[in-house]
Amino acid sequence: MIMRVVLSTYGSRGDVEPLAALAVQLRERGAEAVVCAPPDDDFARLLERAGVPLVGAGQAVREMIAEVTRKQGPNVGRRLPLEELQLRARRIVATQYEAVLSALGGSAGPDDVVVGTGLMPAACGARSAADRVGARWVSVRFQPTTLPSPHHRPYPYPGRPLPEGETDNRVLWEYDRETMKVVFGGVFDEHRVGVGLETVDDVREYVFTRQPWLAADPLLAPWPDDAGADAGVDFGVDVVQTGAWILPDRRRLPEDLRAFLDAGEPPVYVGFGSMGMQQELKGPGRLAIEAAREHGRRVVVHAGWAGLGLSDDGDDCLAVGEINQQALFARCAAVVHHGGAGTTTTATRAGAPQVVPQVVDQPYFAARVAELGIGVAHDGPVPSADSLSQALGQALEPGTARRAREVSGLIRTDGTRVAAGLLGVG
Structure with missing residues (x-):
């Protein structure tokens, strides 16, 4: 049977x-x-x-x-x-x-x-x-x-x-x-x-x-x-x-996304997954885009359930929908996300430094990211452009990137x- x-x-x-x-x-x-x-x-x-x-x-x-x-x-x-x-x-x-x-x-x-x-x-x-x-x-x-x-x-x-x-x-x-x-x-x-x-x-x-x-x-x-x-x-x-429990994703990245990635340095990813409290998340999403630009980084914005969008029509930002995060995160300079277990695991496996604003979801994984030295738990419940810029700056430091790559090989x-x-x- x-x-x-x-x-x-x-x-x-x-x-x-x-x-x-x-x-x-x-x-x-x-x-x-x-x-x-x-x-x-x-x-x-x-x-x-x-x-x-x-x-x-x-x-x-x-x-x-x-x-x-x-x-x-x-x-x-x-x-x-x-x-x-x-x-x-x-x-x-x-x-x-x-x-x-x-x-x-x-x-x-x-x-x-x-x-x-x-x-x-x-x-x-x-x-x-x-x-x-x-x-x-x-x-x-x-x-x-x-x-x-x-x-x-x-x-x-x-x-x-x-x-x-x-x-x-x-x-x-x-x-x-x-x-x-x-x-x-x-x-x-x-x-x-x-x-x-x-x-x-x-x-x-x-x-x-x-x-x-x-x-x-x-x-x-x-x-x-x-x-x-x-x-x-x-x-x-x-x-x-x-x-x-990891589901392998073998989907090819869309042509426009691959062209965007190939056109410059690795971007910063911003997305809050299945979190659905739209008004509570759109503000941090816009601030994260500003923070990435302050560091001279391009941005990939994932709409997700919060409906995040671009703040303007600048060619340094690209909005995406449902995507192969396993492939995308491996090509990102940093990942700004909500701290869910799946996204944290995917970003860690990809060796991408992380920033987790603690306005939603998982302060636990934010803390673990910081403890492992693979990213930053945003300090404080209400992010500002300055605070997110500071957190992202720490995540983009060479030492954080090296540590993220080291830990990526340790994930089972x-x-x-x-x-x-x-x-x-x-």
């Missing part, structure tokens, strides 16, 4: 592309692998290029972001009321459950597996679908700060801010356990009862499991050896780090092979 693996997420491209990478590896080894993900057009095209079937789950993420932004304004994560969050969680739990169950054909063989990640409600729905048919469940995260550890704080949720003044991460992660119960526990149990499953006392532990996978490079995003327990406190996890590329072996495929 052929082993089937259903890879489930609801999130941005940073969640979908790694699952596509693992699916390719599994299919090459003879397993059946499909991805359950939001039906955004760019996700569909990505999976089609990879030769991986897509089972659409719920509402397209870009549509959801636009809908919530119209109601709540651009700072969605800070303003969404708890009641609205739970309402949307109910929908995501139900649609992800149905998508995963459909991908499994309503039943599972003895070797079938569901691998789940993405937003917590999506992981809840996928876990319930696995339980419903008796499939094995594997929880995966793409960066370490979402997993309980004495070395970092949990993220706050709307309506449940972290206790003011509390600095003990042991206390904060216990608070996070209760937060998960308050925010998602009732929603999860309500759905499970509706589909004939037992309720769960600890939703975080049940969904993440006590042995979650960390699909991140061990140099860029290490999991500390002592992160499972500290001073006798059980953090509830024994993390398995596989390495990053066997993450999907490790994960496939752990799943027992091939």
